[in-house]
Amino acid sequence: MTSPAVPLSVSATAERWPVNGSFVISRGAKTHVDVVVCTVSDGTHSGTAEATPIYYEGETAQNCVATIEAFASAHEVFDHQMLLDQVPRGAARNALDCALWDLECRQHDRPLWRHASLPEPKPLISAFTISLADPAKMEVDARAAADTHNLLKLKLSGSNDHERVAAVHRGAPAARLIVDANESWDDLDIAHEAATLAQWGVELIEQPVSTGRDALLADVRSPVPLCADESCHTSADIPKLARYYQAVNIKLDKAGGLSEAINIADAAEQAGLELMVGCMLSTSLAIRPAFALAQRARWVDLDGPLLLARDRKEAMHFSDGKVSLAG
Numbered sequence: 001m002t003s004p005a006v007p008l009s010v011s012a013t014a015e016r017w018p019v020n021g022s023f024v025i026s027r028g029a030k031t032h033v034d035v036v037v038c039t040v041s042d043g044t045h046s047g048t049a050e051a052t053p054i055y056y057e058g059e060t061a062q063n064c065v066a067t068i069e070a071f072a073s074a075h076e077v078f079d080h081q082m083l084l085d086q087v088p089r090g091a092a093r094n095a096l097d098c099a100l101w102d103l104e105c106r107q108h109d110r111p112l113w114r115h116a117s118l119p120e121p122k123p124l125i126s127a128f129t130i131s132l133a134d135p136a137k138m139e140v141d142a143r144a145a146a147d148t149h150n151l152l153k154l155k156l157s158g159s160n161d162h163e164r165v166a167a168v169h170r171g172a173p174a175a176r177l178i179v180d181a182n183e184s185w186d187d188l189d190i191a192h193e194a195a196t197l198a199q200w201g202v203e204l205i206e207q208p209v210s211t212g213r214d215a216l217l218a219d220v221r222s223p224v225p226l227c228a229d230e231s232c233h234t235s236a237d238i239p240k241l242a243r244y245y246q247a248v249n250i251k252l253d254k255a256g257g258l259s260e261a262i263n264i265a266d267a268a269e270q271a272g273l274e275l276m277v278g279c280m281l282s283t284s285l286a287i288r289p290a291f292a293l294a295q296r297a298r299w300v301d302l303d304g305p306l307l308l309a310r311d312r313k314e315a316m317h318f319s320d321g322k323v324s325l326a327g
Contacts, residue, residue, distance in 0.1 A: 014061035019031050036052075051092070161193065183230060209230060258293065284311050
């Protein structure tokens with residue numbers, strides 16, 4: 001994880017990509033996603049990466065670009081550790097860190113998995129997201145998705161969740177199910193909710209409570225593993241989260257890059273937690289480094305490009321519910 005001691009040039013731009021229809025969660029609907037694309041060059045080789053601003057933390061593509069440009073103007077030479085030490089966690093650092101990984105891979109002519117000491121990649125079953133809607137609509141969407149996806153991820157809201165999950169199960173009775181409560185169960189009996197959802201085969205519940213209120217889970221005995229998402233940002237969070245959760249969802253944008261995402265995975269595994277690797281809405285450019293880390297995960301949710309109206313020309317390969325490297 002060291003970069004060459006030669007000057008590096010950095011550029012960053014914001015791009016807007018339309019969503020296929022709309023992407024709906026408990027916080028609202030999105031019809032497009034703004035991303036930041038960063039390129040790091042040594043004058044001979046160039047590495048490029050994409051990151052999605054964490055909108056619920058106040059990030060925008062424009063302020064991420066500004067963060068990248070400010071760092072680049074102050075540092076001609078940098079490595080992954082310097083990025084961890086000097087750039088705030090978030091999408092800007094993710095774009096810089098992953099672009100640097102890509103540059104190093106091109107400099108050394110080796111694939112990312114080998115350069116980052118990750119498992120050799122194989123196709124992975126990836127969840128496909130069923131957006132939040134009324135139960136009838138989610139049933140229709142699940143039935144359509146089940147033709148090509150056998151792992152579905154349902155967005156929930158804390159209201160009518162039982163009806164939504166039952167409807168999806170009717171629409172796709174053979175599909176595996178995970179649910180994302182998006183911090184909406186603070187005032188509910190979580191053990192009861194989990195037990196109810198278990199009857200429809202739900203195998204994972206993401207972020208049932210609000211960030212900062214994880215202690216609500218202290219006495220919960222859930223028949224379904226609980227997974228920290230918004231509560232899990234860096235490896236420093238793992239010791240606390242291990243008291244309340246059985247799994248963590250690692251997203252490179254939250255972690256601020258592949259480097260810290262690997263640190264989270266190491267810490268989580270040492271604490272006995274299962275791994276999930278997820279993504280924000282994004283193109284395949286952002287999925288490539290996440291896919292490398294996802295080789296270590298039990299659950300994979302890398303469907304960001306499938307939710308867009310179009311993808312980049314050099315896209316990941318999605319087929320039969322699996323994601324793999326193209327070619």
